Amino acid sequence: MGLFDKAKDKAQELAGKGKQGVGKATNNESLEAEGHKDEAAGKLKGTGEDLKDKAAEKFNDIKDGD
Template identity: 65%
Template sequence: MGMDDKIKNAAQDLAGKGKEAVGKATDNERLEAEGDKDQAEAKVKKVGEDVKDTFR
């Protein structure tokens, strides 16, 4: 994976953290769950990148 993908994943993680924080502040469970999901997806993608980098 290239640097572009790493930047996109970091942005997705930050967006997820933002959604989660806003969801908690406004007591919006749906938005909070969306934020958790975005963060989890970003983490899974990062693990995939790390595995690929290991085999290079």
């Protein structure tokens, strides 16, 4: 996964946390829920990309005989 993708996923995660905070502070349950959704989506994307990277690395190790 590229550095840009990692930054983008982390930004989505942090934006979600921000929305949660604003939602709690303003008693806006909808905004808070949207923040939870955005945070989870950012984490999920990051985890999926990490798994993809590890699988590719393992494939290359096997292919190269390591």
